Amino acid sequence: MAAGLPGLWGCDFTSAPSRRKPIVLAQGRWEARGSAALLVLDGLHRLESLDAWADWLRAPGHWVGGFDLPLGLPRELVQALGWPIEWLACMRHYASLQRAEIRERFAAFCRSRPVGSKFAHRATDGPAGSSPSMKWVNPPVAFMLHAGVARLIDAGVSLPGLHPGDPCRVALEAYPGLVAREVLGSRSYKSDDRSRQTPDRLLARKDLLHALETGQAAPLHAIGARLRVSPAGREALIEDAQGDAIDAVLCLVQAAWGWRQHACGHPRYGLPACDPLEGWIVGAGGWAAA
Structure with missing residues (x-):
């Protein structure tokens, strides 16, 4: 790594990691x-x-990372539940709850709302195409937030736009589906269900990786870069039918884009001015050139 440059990381997160379904970290670096x-x-x-x-x-370290987990709750939900509307106080309160209590409170909120508008959304969900951060099943992103954000806070990392911390360890909210959709459209490239790990999904992973390696994927194109992967690394990304490895790399790509924005003078790593309670997904709304 060149002197002074941060390491770059992508994190495919799960709220219940195990040997079968671990948290996957993609480690990278910038090379001019x-x-x-x-x-x-x-x-x-x-x-x-x-x-x-x-x-x-x-x-201790010097890095910028993209993390595939929500870093905030919808303001509409927080206000309806009477929780603190300051981000740190809200996240501390949220971390103090048990998952069963979270599920019941969120379900009660949904029951009170009309069909088609059950969940509250953050402003970033629209442009990112992401699931609401209060969703507790398929995928259980509410529990990912519950498991992940308190540990990010306790680790003292910096969360731009949300919470100050160690400026040498910077965590950005990433969403691999945002980059993947821009390459593949509606094609699926992964599944945890073995019966759905099809040749079509394998081909989609190959096409997605090709777009990254040639710099055609939007965030890499915007910063004039392409992904370099060893032959063994390429095989690992393609053969992982669950998609966790390539999702971690997509988060790495988003982290690289955010770091380049910061290196070119953007004070929030490319994040727009956004609701300081809800947060924002890096790249949602467009990939500006560095």
Whole structure:
């Protein structure tokens, strides 16, 4: 890594990591090549517990990471429940609740609303195409927030637009589906269900990786870079039918875009001025050139 440049990370997160379904980290670095640049994938790391992930977060370092978990709740929901509307106080309160209590409170909120508008959304959900952060099943992003954000806070990392921390360890909210959809449209590239791990999804992963390696994917195109992957790394990304590895790389790509925005003078790593309670997904709304 060049002196002074941060390491770059992408994190495919799960609220209940295990040997079968670990948290996957993609480790990368920026390498300038004249007028072009490379985002080099140095390796994939798998963490089988939340404690291991928390230890990694707390370790001293210099990095910018893209994390596939929501970093805030919809303001509409928070106000309806009477919870604190300041982000840190709200997240501390949320972390103090048990999952069963969260499920019941969110379900009660949904029961009180009309069909078609059951969930409250953050402003970022529209342009990102992301699930509401209060959703507790398929996918259980509410529990990802519950498991992840408190550990990010306790690790002392910086969350731009939300919470100050160590400026050398910066966490951005990423969403791999945002980048994948821009390449593949509605084609699916992964499934946890073995019966749905089809040749079509395998081909979609190959096409997605090709777009990253050639710099055609929007965030890489915007910053004039392409992804470099070793032959072994390429095989690992393509053969992972669950898609966790390539999702971690997509988060790495979003982290690289955010870091380049910061390096070019953007004070919030490319994030727009947004609701300081809800937060924002990096790249939602467009990929500005660096």
